[in-house]
Amino acid sequence: MPGQLRILIIEGSERIYGFICQALRRKDLNVLTRRIETREALTQALEQSDWDLILSNTDNPGFNPEDALKLLSEKQLDIPLILVSDSIGEEKVASLLKAGANDYINLNNLTRLVPAVVRELKEAAVRREAEKTKQALRRSENRYRQLVDHSPTPILLLQNERIVFLNEAASQALSASLDQPLINRPADELFIDAPAALLTSRSAKTSTEQDDQPLQTTLKRADGNTIQTEVFISPVEYEGAPAIQLVFTDITNRKESDAKLQQAAQIIEHTMEAVLITNIDGTIESANPAFSEITGYTQPEIIRNHPRLLISAKHSPEFLSELWDHVRSTGSWRGELWNQRKNGEIYPVWMTISCVRDQRGEALHYVMVFSDITSLKQTQSQLEHLAHHDSLTNLPNRLLFEDRLEHALAQAKRQKRQLAVLFLDLDRFKNINDSLGHAMGDELLKEVAKRLQNILRDDDTAARLGGDEFTVLVENLEDPSQAAVVAAKIQDKFKAPFKIAGRELHVTASIGISIFPEDGRDVADLTKNADAAMYQAKEQGRNNYRYYTSELTRSAFERLLLETELRSALKEDQLLLYYQPQISLKNGEMTGAEALLRWHHPRLGIIPPARFIPLAEESGLIHEIGNWVLNEACQQTRYLYKQGIFQGRMAINLSVRQIMQTDLILRFEQIIAESGCPPDMLQFEVTEGIFMGQMKNSVPVLDVFKKLGVSIAIDDFGTGYSSLSYLKQLPIDKLKIDRSFIRDMPHDSDAVAITQAIISLGKNLGLRITAEGIETMAQQSLLQKMGCQEGQGYLYSPPVPGEVFEQMLMEGSRTFHHHFSNYGS
Numbered sequence: 154m155p156g157q158l159r160i161l162i163i164e165g166s167e168r169i170y171g172f173i174c175q176a177l178r179r180k181d182l183n184v185l186t187r188r189i190e191t192r193e194a195l196t197q198a199l200e201q202s203d204w205d206l207i208l209s210n211t212d213n214p215g216f217n218p219e220d221a222l223k224l225l226s227e228k229q230l231d232i233p234l235i236l237v238s239d240s241i242g243e244e245k246v247a248s249l250l251k252a253g254a255n256d257y258i259n260l261n262n263l264t265r266l267v268p269a270v271v272r273e274l275k276e277a278a279v280r281r282e283a284e285k286t287k288q289a290l291r292r293s294e295n296r297y298r299q300l301v302d303h304s305p306t307p308i309l310l311l312q313n314e315r316i317v318f319l320n321e322a323a324s325q326a327l328s329a330s331l332d333q334p335l336i337n338r339p340a341d342e343l344f345i346d347a348p349a350a351l352l353t354s355r356s357a358k359t360s361t362e363q364d365d366q367p368l369q370t371t372l373k374r375a376d377g378n379t380i381q382t383e384v385f386i387s388p389v390e391y392e393g394a395p396a397i398q399l400v401f402t403d404i405t406n407r408k409e410s411d412a413k414l415q416q417a418a419q420i421i422e423h424t425m426e427a428v429l430i431t432n433i434d435g436t437i438e439s440a441n442p443a444f445s446e447i448t449g450y451t452q453p454e455i456i457r458n459h460p461r462l463l464i465s466a467k468h469s470p471e472f473l474s475e476l477w478d479h480v481r482s483t484g485s486w487r488g489e490l491w492n493q494r495k496n497g498e499i500y501p502v503w504m505t506i507s508c509v510r511d512q513r514g515e516a517l518h519y520v521m522v523f524s525d526i527t528s529l530k531q532t533q534s535q536l537e538h539l540a541h542h543d544s545l546t547n548l549p550n551r552l553l554f555e556d557r558l559e560h561a562l563a564q565a566k567r568q569k570r571q572l573a574v575l576f577l578d579l580d581r582f583k584n585i586n587d588s589l590g591h592a593m594g595d596e597l598l599k600e601v602a603k604r605l606q607n608i609l610r611d612d613d614t615a616a617r618l619g620g621d622e623f624t625v626l627v628e629n630l631e632d633p634s635q636a637a638v639v640a641a642k643i644q645d646k647f648k649a650p651f652k653i654a655g656r657e658l659h660v661t662a663s664i665g666i667s668i669f670p671e672d673g674r675d676v677a678d679l680t681k682n683a684d685a686a687m688y689q690a691k692e693q694g695r696n697n698y699r700y701y702t703s704e705l706t707r708s709a710f711e712r713l714l715l716e717t718e719l720r721s722a723l724k725e726d727q728l729l730l731y732y733q734p735q736i737s738l739k740n741g742e743m744t745g746a747e748a749l750l751r752w753h754h755p756r757l758g759i760i761p762p763a764r765f766i767p768l769a770e771e772s773g774l775i776h777e778i779g780n781w782v783l784n785e786a787c788q789q790t791r792y793l794y795k796q797g798i799f800q801g802r803m804a805i806n807l808s809v810r811q812i813m814q815t816d817l818i819l820r821f822e823q824i825i826a827e828s829g830c831p832p833d834m835l836q837f838e839v840t841e842g843i844f845m846g847q848m849k850n851s852v853p854v855l856d857v858f859k860k861l862g863v864s865i866a867i868d869d870f871g872t873g874y875s876s877l878s879y880l881k882q883l884p885i886d887k888l889k890i891d892r893s894f895i896r897d898m899p900h901d902s903d904a905v906a907i908t909q910a911i912i913s914l915g916k917n918l919g920l921r922i923t924a925e926g927i928e929t930m931a932q933q934s935l936l937q938k939m940g941c942q943e944g945q946g947y948l949y950s951p952p953v954p955g956e957v958f959e960q961m962l963m964e965g966s967r968t969f970h971h972h973f974s975n976y977g978s
């Protein structure tokens with residue numbers, strides 16, 4: 154036994170203590186002994202130093218071995234205690250051994266003492282060693298536990314394919330809670346795509362092949378959501394049994410950002426926009442394929458270059474430095490730039506420059522994204538052209554015209570100059586549209602636009618406002634009369650017929666003129682007043698031009714006023730009929746008369762029909778007025794007939810609107826019947842337009858009247874471009890040659906030729922021909938020569954009130970004979 158043995162001996166007798174010591178030393182043991190008798194002495198001795206063994210007599214009067222064993226147990230001391238006695242019963246020995254004593258030696262046979270001591274000391278040493286190991290293990294286990302518990306990395310342990318442990322981090326990552334504990338749950342519930350068997354085999358592999366590649370797998374959290382993880386698997390021992398340790402990292406975010414990065418890279422690679430990345434000094438680091446496509450530079454050519462290579466010299470250095478200042482201060486810039494391709498071509502781009510910063514806000518890169526907007530710009534300018542031009546004629550439209558006028562006005566105001574607005578409207582364009590169709594109408598408008606453009610100077614603007622309305626802006630006028638020169642020039646240019654689809658169309662225009670500053674100082678006033686002037690030009694006989702006067706404004710107001718007053722005109726008996734005789738050009742006899750409507754306005758006096766019939770048509774009053782006219786004319790005819798002074802035909806005007814009225818036939822039949830006027834004394838005058846636009850509806854209506862005995866005349870003939878040859882299909886008796894041809898006779902050869910053609914054709918078709926508006930003897934004699942049968946006009950008589958007409962009839966047929974020098978000779 155190495156070293157000195159320290160043995161406490163609980164013994165009341167000094168003598169026996171001596172025996173025991175003697176027995177111990179007999180075997181050359183190096184022993185230090187101390188004798189104690191009481192509990193206090195034992196306590197003290199144990200506190201003072203370490204003891205290897207205790208021998209205790211069982212017969213101590215003050216202190217028995219049970220108490221000694223209790224004390225050792227209390228103090229958690231593993232010191233072997235051997236009983237020595239000579240008088241103890243077996244039962245007692247057994248109970249003390251049970252209580253913790255290690256052996257019993259009979260005092261009478263101390264030869265066993267030393268071997269017993271040696272054995273107990275050895276066993277105690279073994280026990281101590283085992284305890285030390287156990288404690289070391291416990292400490293290391295504690296350390297591991299602490300480490301695992303507080304590790305920020307989620308760790309869990311599986312045993313028999315069930316979860317047996319998970320640390321705080323794992324708990325959190327898997328959203329495990331007290332309500333949804335994961336302990337004891339099967340691993341398969343957690344690892345969706347890695348069955349426990351796979352984990353086990355991986356774990357086995359890790360231990361043998363040092364396979365430290367993590368397993369990527371999806372874990373199902375307690376709340377039902379899933380997370381992407383990377384799991385390191387290793388075999389461990391847990392509570393004495395083999396287990397699998399799973400250390401995992403939640404890589405959901407990383408996976409997502411990886412996917413996003415990959416996506417972004419793909420987008421950059423395949424986008425149509427050029428993408429360029431520079432470092433903070435502006436050196437180009439990378440560019441995508443679209444960049445090369447747009448600029449013509451390959452990647453190697455552009456890398457390490459500077460973006461200034463791409464920007465055209467159209468932009469000044471100051472502009473570019475301001476641009477970069479903006480990027481540096483705000484982080485981005487976007488706008489249009491003119492770039493230059495490798496081949497030198499300059500092209501527009503839409504560019505966005507952004508600064509990429511790190512988490513601390515330090516600039517890392519600049520990203521420039523741009524697209525070639527050449528075709529966009531082209532489309533834009535086409536759209537702009539479309540928005541500002543009339544698609545039919547390609548002339549500026551109202552929008553652009555107003556814009557130009559606005560600019561011109563500003564300039565004229567600054568330079569104290571005058572300008573003119575001409576408002577042009579084609580005469581009887583509606584007739585052309587109705588008779589020849591819209592396609593021809595459109596062709597004509599195109600030709601008109603061309604002529605207008607040819608006439609005007611470069612800095613004048615001709616525009617089409619819509620329909621057959623055009624405007625012309627004449628700038629820098631020296632004198633207002635120059636506007637009239639332009640108007641006359643336009644009318645002159647229109648004299649030559651327009652050749653449309655093999656036809657020759659004669660078109661005239663009425664033009665109104667307003668002058669800045671006299672007639673208006675802004676766009677609205679000047680246009681409105683030129684329009685009003687145009688109306689007056691039309692009223693005064695078409696193919697005219699008129700300047701705007703303030704009086705015109707008044708008449709425009711009147712138009713509005715008249716419309717309201719017209720409603721009461723009928724009730725208040727303000728309408729009346731005038732009669733204009735129709736004369737035989739053979740002998741000067743009156744063959745009939747035309748009833749012409751007048752409005753006797755209490756304030757304005759006699760108003761001609763041209764001023765209120767259009768209003769009546771617009772408001773629908775024409776029906777009531779038409780009924781009144783027919784009734785009045787029938788009454789008058791019957792009266793004159795009954796007087797025996799009138800046997801001719803009474804011509805009554807019917808407008809298109811009236812023909813379209815559904816109950817016209819019934820009403821008219823009723824009016825004629827009730828008046829007692831013989832229907833064959835009546836003639837309806839309709840314009841060509843009735844047949845062109847409303848052919849299907851009009852012919853049956855007129856047929857009914859014809860059957861009644863009423864004859865039909867076509868009024869204003871020659872202005873509607875109707876095909877002369879199809880006249881024979883119509884239920885008509887008479888053609889009235891339009892006043893405008895007669896007016897231009899005999900000096901205008903065109904007018905003469907047209908009139909002659911109408912007369913010859915009419916005769917061939919068996920129609921009567923009446924010339925309207927005969928004012929001179931020259932016109933009369935020419936018409937007579939041409940074979941025209943009938944005439945009407947101021948030469949014989951203007952339209953006159955009923956009483957005057959009656960008087961005229963009473964004076965007899967001689968009334969007009971003085972115009973016929975050869976009469977009676």
Ligand SMILES: Nc1nc2c(ncn2[C@@H]2O[C@@H]3COP(=O)(O)O[C@H]4[C@@H](O)[C@H](n5cnc6c(=O)[nH]c(N)nc65)O[C@@H]4COP(=O)(O)O[C@H]3[C@H]2O)c(=O)[nH]1
Nearest residue numbers: 749750761762763782806807808926927928945946947952
């Ligand atoms: N410069 C000139 N003019 C002459 C001459 N001889 C006759 N006139 C005018 O020529 C027009 C002939 O009538 P319209 O062509 O049927 O043209 C008529 C007709 O279309 C329409 N109208 C007249 N009365 C009625 C009516 O009761 N109902 C309908 N629906 N329309 C009517 O109003 C138009 C104009 O009528 P008014 O102003 O009475 O104008 C009349 C008449 O005064 C002449 O030698 N020189």
